[in-house]
Amino acid sequence: MTAQAQKLPTRLAVFHGLGSIAYGIKDNGFSTFLLLYCNLVLGMDPRTVSLALMLALVIDGFIDPMVGYMSDRTVTNWGRRLPWLYIAPIPLAIAWVTLWSQTEAPGFWGLVAMAATVRILVSCCEVPSVALVPELTRDYDERTTLMRFRFLFAWAGGLLLMFLAYSVFLAGPEGMLSADGYRNYGLFGGVLIALAVLASAAGQHALIAVRPPAPKSPFSLRTAFAELKECFSHKAFLILLLGGALANTSQGVTFSMSNYLYLFVWRFSTADLFWYPLVLFASVIVCFLVLPHWHKRWGKRDTAVVTAVLGMLFWVTPFILRAMGLWAQEGTPASTIPVFAFFFVCNVFSVSAMVSASSMMADVVEASEEQTGRRSEGVFFSGSFFMQKCSTGLGIFITGQMLAMAGLPEKARPGQVSAAVIDSLSLTYIIVVAVFAVLIALVLRRFPITRADHEARVAALGAARINPDAEGMHP
Template sequence: MSEAPALPPVRRVGQRSTLAYGFGAAAYGVKDFGFSTFLLLFYNQVLGLPAAQVGFAIMCALILDAFIDPLIGFLSDNTRSRWGRRHPWMYAAALPIAAGWLLLWNPPELSQDAMLVWVFATSVLVRTAISAYEVPSQALTPELSADYDERTRLTAYRYLFGWAGGMVTLFVTYTWLMAGPDGQPDQLNRANYAGFALFGAAAMLLAIFTSAIGTHGEIKRLPRPEIVTKPLGTHFRELWATIRNRAFLILMLAGLCYYSAQGISFALATYLYVHVWQFDTAAFGTLALSLFLGVSGAFVIAPRVANRVGKPVAAMVFMFSAAALLATPYALRLAGLFPAPGDRVMLPLLLTLFAFNTGCGVSATMLGASMMADVVEDSEAKTGRRSEGVFFSGAFFIQKCCSGLGIFAASLILHFAGFPKGAKPGTVGVEAIDRLTLYFILAYLALGWAAALIYRFFPFGRDEHAARVAALAKGEAG
């Protein structure tokens, strides 16, 4: 193998590698849909465990993630093999992800306490295995190209396929795997979750192996910085210096706010769709299509807006709009101004707002991930080290952390709203539904708008990045 470059080239990545790289994110989309939408519902509504205790068990699994994700990023940065730094991890993670997923949704008959231990342990297994794939995979973004706009294009493909994985799973789940005989979704039938688990495991295996094999030819072009043997204490001091990067911390704070809002929204989604809007199976199928249309719009629009006004400003505007759009129908419903379920205008209007919300939310987070790729050279110029794995492990930890925090917060919202366990559509009192709606929109708006304001403080743009890359290529920065 020829000697690998020390820095990534400023180039446009081939379409085959781009598609394969993006397709790998479908695995996380499948996992995120399951965790965010069904995990709390399955262990609370289907198995009968208290919502707050399930949410707490899932949140506790994040304590281990606080150590595991940065460790995987660090180890990935320092891996040396004939398959480079990232691909050994990508290949090795596939089977553990599938096995953990099957165990999570097929628990044995256990006592309540033992079942809480089961959801904790299997959540840790799935999250750790996902980290072992997703952190090295995301770290490829700044390695494939140093071009400012190409990184946004690569990230756009990754978000497109990530959301496609989630939306295909949503569509298949509600229209097939959990479709009841009366045209209503049957998500409270435990037997349906065996097929759900098998479909998700197979989809994630396909996405991971397709991405790893499809990008394998890029290994010879990826940076392979020299590894210098150092004491463990030195490694920890360098890691601390790396994560103190101001641009990185801004993105982490913005991500913490938005992904918490998104986690709450996803965890409550089924409750809101079924009990507030009274969706049937056909409505869920249309929902998947409308959300994916929003993602497709983000894929086209976000890079163009960012090219015109810069990534930080674009991310701020998109994020502010996303929060406002999602809260609008719920606020109007509380005011008695939104069409009621059964009105022929209700579903098209609601799904249109959801599509625009999704497009804006995905655009903002897509640009946030692209900015994270640019932080790599900012850090290298200040520390002399490339730390792609460390930075993307931080970003990925925030996503997973907030998914768990969102589930826990959603469980508290359900508790304080007085929402009953095992509730059938049409059986929940209006007061409980109104409280659920009010608490949801207040939490979502506060977190979403906080994220929008934080994005505005990102400290550099295109010109600074280009100058930094040129200086690093000439060996002028250190």
């Protein structure tokens, strides 16, 4: 009996999701700490840093589709994806430690090289891993289950490192300006990245290590680019790419701006920074629990549309009230506790939108197969990563420009920056976030695949004796 004919084992979903810890650590580190580390610790201009990180993302983004394509065509006794998951994590861990162990500014091209290396190696872990989702199950809801576990572990990995950064690594007298703290942050993260990916691969090995059929066409660059072009022209896929590009650009701005907002706008104390990651993780748990009910009632598309807008509204409300003079003094419990409450609700909705959109990507696989007769899980998910990285890089680049335009000094310290600079930065930020949220909702609303469409398509493929996992693996 195939994985599609029986209920997805929970232990498989857990081990599958475990591998995304590496992506969560990378994403949190790059989006939350790296710009600040290079700017305020190494003394690099924020515009230079943001441009270098964006260029590294673009370089990696162009490599991602080929990683996905080669993953789809890998044929071993351990299947298509497992060899990648065993080989890539060790060099990734080494590259991650190196990035956070700089004793002086690495320069523009040095930062580009280090950031691109980390991101390419993350792709070699994450693309094959997430490409297993449509191979493991065709069920509309079980794909959401796999994605929920992926997001749960990704957030857990990222927030664990954030928690340790605030409470251990960067908790000394220098705070978030400690070079030694970032070095220890990188070392711990590198070890955890390697262990998580290897444990995920080992935990799935017995169930998915099956030699797949050979690809239907021999490899050639001409064939590769023709098949990539065919996948990238699919309407549903293009809608998700555009919606995801907007979402990840907005997320890139928010994550790279977050520490500046926490330090300069909300004046979070060391104790506040200790509790904040726990608040965020609690919101992810709530999302993990409620999302299946929302999908059963409204479907993935409508859930993504509504939660994207609601998340934005709860996020910007404290900033708006502060600008109107209706918020308590920043840095006091009367300010911080309501901020935590608003951000908690915001994150429940925002993560729900991201999980829903990611699960929608898995449903594009059968829609494409119906047209081409070919499974292309790796290509579609690598295309999604291409979009994520380019747009996240754009978000970080936008943040660098916003910081420079607002006039935030290099090596600025909380309490030593004028209120006019902070207010200008805050206002610009909430306008950007609000505009992106509305555009995301408008784009995702056009996604054409509903639950009924997907289930009818899977039934039709089965009736035509086309096995959707013909090149895949299943327990």
